[in-house]
Amino acid sequence: MPKTTAAFLLFLKDHAARTEQLFLLGDIFEYWAGDDDLDSAYPRQIVDALSAVSELGVKTFWMAGNRDFLVGNDFACAARATRLDDPHTFDFANQRYMLSHGDQFCTDDQAYQIFRAQVRQAAWQARFLAQPLNERKNMIADMRQKSRLHQQQSPMIMDVNRDAVSESVGAHRADILIHGHTHRPARHAGALFSRYVLSDWDFDHKPVRGDWLALMTDGELKRHHAPDELVIE
Ligand SMILES: [Mn+2]
Numbered sequence: 001m002p003k004t005t006a007a008f009l010l011f012l013k014d015h016a017a018r019t020e021q022l023f024l025l026g027d028i029f030e031y032w033a034g035d036d037d038l039d040s041a042y043p044r045q046i047v048d049a050l051s052a053v054s055e056l057g058v059k060t061f062w063m064a065g066n067r068d069f070l071v072g073n074d075f076a077c078a079a080r081a082t083r084l085d086d087p088h089t090f091d092f093a094n095q096r097y098m099l100s101h102g103d104q105f106c107t108d109d110q111a112y113q114i115f116r117a118q119v120r121q122a123a124w125q126a127r128f129l130a131q132p133l134n135e136r137k138n139m140i141a142d143m144r145q146k147s148r149l150h151q152q153q154s155p156m157i158m159d160v161n162r163d164a165v166s167e168s169v170g171a172h173r174a175d176i177l178i179h180g181h182t183h184r185p186a187r188h189a190g191a192l193f194s195r196y197v198l199s200d201w202d203f204d205h206k207p208v209r210g211d212w213l214a215l216m217t218d219g220e221l222k223r224h225h226a227p228d229e230l231v232i233e
Pocket of ligand 1: 026027065066067101103181
């Protein structure tokens, strides 16, 4: 998705570069075959852009998504990013924030949760990463093909399970949860906590979309929707 990539690179250069801290919450890559793929053109382009942001003094944090969960230490070093666990919490302006990719809350999709538990095991990852890079890419292409077929049969991406969210937010005593993954951008204000859902990014297809949240020094949390300057016609 060349226009989406261009929009992301502009976002890094023109917006992320002006902040103090940048939190990326997963699925920046469509897939990640392993850190030995860092020298391929596309990963290299993104890693160099992230590294350039860090060089400007922006502290960069990386959380894995369900597509790029194989990102490892070599990637983090090259991108000059600090890897975060999912979820990650921090306190700011009297609020406790909880950041997550979001897929772990989609507990109604039981088949997916079984798959997720399997591929997040160290042993599974070690076995997978022991395959030659080209074979890994073939396996991923095969899995993505199957996933596309599955999505054509049941096109709705599952939403989060509200009970799973409440339980996790309660356990972390968070006031504000921020996540993506579900492609359902919204702000859900509840009695106990608020939940901000980020959009997916797509500048190659209509409707163009790609948002981010800016946490200001006074504690205001401001959403930016795919600004025009990132859209290439
Ligand atoms: Mn995802």
